[in-house]
Structure formats: C-alpha cells, structure tokens
Amino acid sequence: MSESTIAFFGATGGCANACLALTLRNGQKAVALARTPSKLTTQLLEQPGLTQEILTKTLRIQQGDATNVEDVMKTLITSTSTHGDSCQLVSTIVSGIGGAPVMTWTKANPCEKMTMRIPTLPHISLNNPHITEESTRTLLEALRRIATEYFPSFSAYASAAPRLAIISGTGIGSKNGMKDVPVLFRPMYSTLLPEPHADKSRMEALLNEERGRKESLLVGGLVIVRPSFLKGDHRIVAVGGDSGYDKLRVGTDENPAAGVGYLVDRALIGEWIFEEVVKSGGDRVQVEA
Numbered sequence: 001m002s003e004s005t006i007a008f009f010g011a012t013g014g015c016a017n018a019c020l021a022l023t024l025r026n027g028q029k030a031v032a033l034a035r036t037p038s039k040l041t042t043q044l045l046e047q048p049g050l051t052q053e054i055l056t057k058t059l060r061i062q063q064g065d066a067t068n069v070e071d072v073m074k075t076l077i078t079s080t081s082t083h084g085d086s087c088q089l090v091s092t093i094v095s096g097i098g099g100a101p102v103m104t105w106t107k108a109n110p111c112e113k114m115t116m117r118i119p120t121l122p123h124i125s126l127n128n129p130h131i132t133e134e135s136t137r138t139l140l141e142a143l144r145r146i147a148t149e150y151f152p153s154f155s156a157y158a159s160a161a162p163r164l165a166i167i168s169g170t171g172i173g174s175k176n177g178m179k180d181v182p183v184l185f186r187p188m189y190s191t192l193l194p195e196p197h198a199d200k201s202r203m204e205a206l207l208n209e210e211r212g213r214k215e216s217l218l219v220g221g222l223v224i225v226r227p228s229f230l231k232g233d234h235r236i237v238a239v240g241g242d243s244g245y246d247k248l249r250v251g252t253d254e255n256p257a258a259g260v261g262y263l264v265d266r267a268l269i270g271e272w273i274f275e276e277v278v279k280s281g282g283d284r285v286q287v288e289a
C-alpha cells in the first residue's frame with residue numbers, strides 16, 4: 001500500500017464509518033482495525049457508492065483489538081523492508097473508538113463486604129469504562145515501538161509520523177470549560193455522563209502529555225474532535241446529495257463557534273473529518289504538533 005493509506009479505528013461506529021466510506025469513495029487506500037470484520041464489511045456495503053470491488057481494491061481489514069499493541073502496530077505499518085528493520089506507515093489515523101453505553105440505576109456498594117449494588121440516580125455507564133483511555137495508551141505504545149524498532153532515529157520517525165484525528169466530546173479538555181456544551185445539557189453532565197466523560201478526559205490528558213514531550217510521537221499532528229450529542233447512523237448521502245454539511249457549526253478552542261449545537265449527525269462528523277483532516281491534512285483546523 002502507498003504512503004497515503006489512512007488508518008481507521010472504531011469504523012463500525014457511525015462517525016468513523018462515514019469517514020471511511022467517504023475516503024474509499026474518494027479512491028484513497030485505507031486500513032481498518034475491526035474486532036468483527038464482517039460487521040464492518042456489511043456496514044460499508046450499505047454506503048452509497050461503495051461496492052465489494054472497491055473494498056477489495058482499496059481496503060485492508062486488520063482483525064484485532066484496539067487494546068492489543070501488536071494488532072495496532074499491524075494496522076499502522078503498511079509495508080516493511082525484507083529485513084523487517086524499516087517500514088512505511090499510514091499517513092493519517094482516524095479514531096472513533098468508544099464504549100457501548102448502558103443506562104444504569106445502581107452503583108457499587110461503598111461497603112466492600114457487601115457485594116449487592118445500591119440504587120442511585122440514572123446514569124450512563126460503558127461496557128468498558130476505560131476504553132478510550134486504554135486504546136489511546138495502546139496507540140501511543142504502538143507508535144513508540146514503531147519509532148524505536150523500525151526507524152534509525154527520532155527524526156526519521158518524525159518525517160513519517162502519521163497525523164491523528166480522534167473523537168472526544170464537548171466539555172472535555174477544552175480551554176473554554178463548558179462553553180461548548182449546550183446550556184440545557186449542562187446539568188446532565190454531572191449526573192448522567194460522568195463515566196463516559198471521565199474516560200474521554202483521561203484520553204485527552206494522555207494525548208496532551210504526549211504532545212508536550214520534546215520528542216512527541218504525535219509530531220505528525222493532532223486533531224481532537226469534540227462533537228455535541230450524536231444522532232443518526234453511519235450512512236452518508238449519495239454522490240451529489242445534500243448532507244447538510246454547510247450548516248455544521250465548527251469552532252476551535254482559540255476561535256469558538258458562534259453558538260453551540262445540541263445534536264449532530266454521526267455521518268456529518270465523519271464528513272467533517274474526511275474534508276478537514278483526510279483531504280486537507282488538518283491545516284485549516286490548526287493541527288497541533
């Protein structure tokens with residue numbers, strides 16, 4: 001595969017699937033890590049403009065888990081030398097990894113001797129409350145091993161380092177506090193969503209820590225995407241159709257959007273990442289390195 005291969009994590013989720021579909025429809029090569037490759041293939045074949053022939057020609061699916069370093073390394077490396085001591089990497093990584101939400105009405109009993117859970121306010125818990133933190137840690141470990149095992153120096157790695165676009169959420173890690181959270185949603189943050197938000201906060205903290213290092217593995221660039229509440233599924237519109245992209249309100253920490261939105265389509269988030277990061281390299285959103 002060529003240097004311009006785009007890697008996808010979490011592409012059976014709506015946002016990353018839409019971005020992957022647009023990438024493939026644009027004729028670009030991609031590799032996607034999936035726990036269940038057949039689920040990914042089924043979703044992609046539902047996308048307008050994609051056929052089995054296009055998938056066969058342009059997509060490699062790496063079966064595996066985003067918390068397994070070897071699986072992640074296999075996803076990021078597009079080819080190795082015959083001696084296995086140098087390699088080519090994907091140019092961009094798009095990650096929409098997240099846990100499956102479950103509405104919960106109980107919490108762990110603070111008395112360790114009592115196994116019975118106790119009633120609490122309804123809140124959303126995740127099947128894995130640490131998944132974005134764990135998968136980000138794994139991604140950074142995979143990049144560290146690639147940098148040290150396949151490149152003779154950090155500067156050689158830096159010239160090939162992929163840029164990363166990763167999905168977080170509003171109200172997390174922002175320099176503007178809760179200003180990007182719709183006013184009516186703010187009370188929910190402390191009651192309904194502390195578990196998913198704690199996971200995303202830890203993920204952003206890991207990325208910021210890495211970004212602050214002298215020889216940062218994220219030297220290729222980092223775009224943290226913080227969508228509001230998501231709706232809809234992975235399906236993009238047919239070629240020439242109107243997805244509503246022009247109405248998307250987008251801001252950055254430095255230049256916040258005028259007004260915040262309550263709900264946004266998953267497919268639109270995928271389209272935004274495709275337009276701004278996959279196609280344009282992220283320059284228009286001030287890629288931070």
Ligand SMILES: NC(=O)c1ccc[n+]([C@@H]2O[C@H](COP(=O)([O-])OP(=O)(O)OC[C@H]3O[C@@H](n4cnc5c(N)ncnc54)[C@H](OP(=O)(O)O)[C@@H]3O)[C@@H](O)[C@H]2O)c1
Pocket residue numbers: 009010011012013014015016033034035036039064065066067096097098099100131132167168169170226227228229230231266
């Ligand atoms: N829901 C909201 O309102 C909201 C708001 C803001 C941000 N977000 C975040 O936005 C992101 C995208 O959301 P989405 O709804 O498009 O996708 P999603 O339905 O949350 O999909 C999550 C993806 O992560 C994958 N995944 C989870 N654990 C994995 C593991 N151990 N190894 C490999 N893959 C794993 C899932 O794969 P499987 O198919 O194998 O499970 C799936 O592809 C998520 O991080 C979500 O938390 C959500």
